[in-house]
Amino acid sequence: MKKRALLLAFSFLLLFVFTGGYQVWATMAKENYDWYCTQCHGLKGTGDGPNSRPSKYDIKQPDMSVTPRNHRSAEDMNKLSDEDMRLAIKDGGKAVSKSALMPPFGKTLTDKEIEDLVKYLRKLCNCKGK
């Protein structure tokens, strides 16, 4: 009887650790995205944040000449590998021969945070990439 109770307690502990760990990851990546990316890529990741499409928000500024990637578009995002995304986020658009309007975050975010953002982007587009 005692053994079973112990086993049950241990299972709950495992469950707690796993779900807890997952939540920490999910919050961190989403928080970083909301804080650093949404002003251009949009609150929902559709590429129309106030910095890129000010006209949409009644802000009298010119729209960005290059549209930030729509992170919800599986069609667009499938063209990128995880490594493409990692590079673009770390070293900026220029590093992947794209617009320099996509800033580098290598000095702001750790490699782990960038890795988690790549996973988060894969969730947004619901796609696997090439």
Ligand code: HEC
């Ligand atoms: C100042 C505006 C701005 C911010 C802030 C920004 N981006 Fe971008 N991003 C862009 C633009 C513009 C492009 C499109 C570049 C192109 O297609 O030439 C882009 C493209 C991308 C791409 C696709 C690159 C490719 O190879 O097509 C990824 C991935 C990306 N951004 C991720 C992020 C993430 C993650 C963040 C936050 C950590 C972020 N961006 C913050 C403007 C921004």
